[in-house]
Amino acid sequence: RKEVEQDPGPFNVPEGATVAFNCTYSNSASQSFFWYRQDCRKEPKLLMSVYSSGNEDGRFTAQLNRASQYISLLIRDSKLSDSATYLCVVNRGTALIFGKGTTLSVSS
Amino acid sequence: GAGVSQSPSNKVTEKGKDVELRCDPISGHTALYWYRQSLGQGLEFLIYFQGNSAPDKSGLPSDRFSAERTGGSVSTLTIQRTQQEDSAVYLCASSLGRSRTSYGYTFGSGTRLTVV
16 A cells, blocks of 8 residues: 555646545554645645644645544635645655645636 | 755756755755655655754665765765666755654755756
C-alpha cells in the first residue's frame, strides 16, 4: 500500500461548483497533515494544514479522520484560478510524504 | 533571503558527468529538505538536514547521490556519473525545524535537470 494515495483525476468542473478530493494514508503514527497546491511546472505551495477537528479557510475546508486514516479537501464555489494539482501530504517522522496529487480543471 | 533560492534553474548535462545543485534556504530555517519530482510523478523525498544533527539520508536512491549543508545554511546536492533516469526537477524546501513540522515547508522553484 502506498504511503499516501489520491485519485489522480482529472476532475473537470464548471465555475461555481463544489468539488471534494480524498486521500488515504498508511502510517498510523503520522501526526501532521497538509494540502499543498501545485501549478503546472511550478513548485508546490502550502494550501492549508489539516486538523483533527476540521478546519476552514475561505472556500476551502479540510477534514481528517484518524480512525480511517482519511483526509479530505472540499472546495466551494470553484474559480478558474483553482485549476491546479492538489497534493495530500502526511509526515513520516520529520519528513513530509507527498501523494501524487489530484488534478482539478475549472472551466467557464 | 525572502524565499528559498535554488540554482541553477535549469541544467542540461551529458550522461556520466557530475552535477551540483545548490539551495539557499530561508534565513532562520534550521530544517532543509531535498525532493525530486520526475515527469508526471509525485515528490520523492531524498534527504533531510536539521541543525547540526546527522542528516536523514534514507531517501537517496543510490550512492551516486550525496548532499551536504555547510554552516547550517546553504546546501548542495551532488549527483555523480549522472544517468538518464536522474532527469527530474530537484526541489529544495526549508522549514522552521523539527518541532515545527506542523507548519509545513516552503519550496524553492527547483532545478530542472536533464541528462542527455
